[in-house]
Amino acid sequence: MTSTGCKRTLLENFTEVLTAVGNQAVVGDATIQRFCPGSIAIEDGMIVDVGPPDQVLARSGQFDERIDMTGKSAIPGMIDPHTHLVFAGDRCEEFNRRLHGATYVDIAKAGGGIKSTVRATRAATQLQLEQRGIQVLNQMLMQGVTTIEAKSGYGLDHATEIKQLDAMRSLSQKHPVEMVQTFMGAHEIPAEFEGRPADYIDYLNQDLLPEVKARGDVTYVDIFCERGVFELEDSRRHLERACELGFGVRLHADELVHMGGSGLAAEVGAISADHLVYADRKDMERMAEAGVMATLLPGTSFFLRGNYADAKAFREAGCAIALSTDFNPGSSHTCSQSLMMALGCMNLGMTFEQSFVGVTLNAAAAIQQAHRLGTLEVGKSADIAILDTHNPLFLVYNWGINHVEHVMKAGNWVVKNRLPVQAA
Ligand SMILES: [Zn+2]
Structure with a gap:
């Protein structure tokens, strides 16, 4: 995994990508999207595509960097x-x-x-x-x-x-x-x-x-x-x-x-x-x-x-x-x-x-930021928590354990291998 600065990044083949859908508060049960497997394409700090790996690859073309996430899952920061x-x-x-x-x-x-x-x-x-x-x-x-x-x-x-x-x-x-x-x-x-x-x-x-x-x-x-x-x-x-x-x-x-x-x-x-x-x-x-x-x-x-x-x-x-x-x-x-x-x-x-x-x-x-944060959808900030488990249910099911392995904020790696990335 290279450092920050790539213009177009593809995080591909997550075993699961889990996100709610929408730009505002949800009353009752939200629409939840699960891609099993799933990929996320990022450009200039924003999510530009998310979905099944073959579809994201076909839609979004060339990437400066492709990172295989097999076995891991992704949720919004x-x-x-x-x-x-x-x-x-x-x-x-x-x-x-x-x-x-x-x-x-x-x-x-x-x-x-x-x-x-x-x-x-x-x-x-x-x-x-x-x-x-x-x-x-x-x-x-x-x-x-x-x-x-x-x-x-x-x-x-x-x-x-x-x-x-x-x-x-x-x-x-x-x-x-x-x-x-x-x-x-x-x-x-x-x-x-x-x-x-x-x-x-x-x-x-x-x-x-x-x-x-x-x-x-x-x-x-x-x-x-x-x-x-x-x-x-x-x-x-x-x-x-x-x-x-x-x-x-x-x-x-x-x-x-x-x-x-x-x-x-x-x-x-x-x-x-x-x-x-x-x-x-x-x-x-x-x-x-x-x-x-x-x-x-x-x-x-x-x-x-x-x-x-x-x-x-x-x-x-x-x-x-x-x-x-x-x-x-x-x-x-x-x-x-x-x-x-x-x-x-x-x-x-x-x-x-x-x-x-x-x-x-x-x-x-x-905090009135649902238009730009809180889900993994096209047009939102690339704020992503990557878990060391195939299924985000482990956040609760396997409780008392920190499952977060890598974190991205606005397209930059801010946690890698469980440790904060020092700012340049
Ligand atoms: Zn308080």
């Missing part, structure tokens, strides 16, 4: 539409205390939880945040994830929120994982505003949001809409202000109790509402009507030993469903989307195909 990418420190000791019986409240009282990550992130330099971020992005890439959404929200003050956004911008320029950026200053109430969430929202609305908008690199605003953090009224004020300024909005909603955040997502026209463990049927229907993506995060349910969202109920209500890791240091420290597929199948009531669409086409739609 996976998309993770909800990550807290940039932070300092870790909480592994706190995790162990939890295993020994400490409660979340015990840990918070001892200065742990999100507040400890905020302290560490405030103390870190931008360079330190980037160095850690590159490690995580490499892990994502090696797991077949080629595009992510990434949030700020471990600063909760001006300097650190901006430092996180600067780190994300720098990472998105130097690392092949494509990134859309979200400002989440309303991730928690900072110590400086303890007991005064409304004042903190005023501060964010007046001071930070306009400055963040002026940067030009932040697409979305997110908020932790939850009992005891930001209640409905404060959440609404913040999201409406974000909409006024031209941001798209998303919410952490109904994760721990039913408070109506998913209904608010419909009301403000959010792109996505995430978690949704305690969303009720009425709010699901309102989300469906408003076209809000239901992004489910089973990693947090698993890691906090909590309840799982009900994917079947969302499907029946007419919502499209995406899956995400919620990568973060406290409640889901993983960047494995194939593990989320496994949890989706085993604990959310999804089929393999639904979970597959949840990390590809619908995940692309959750």
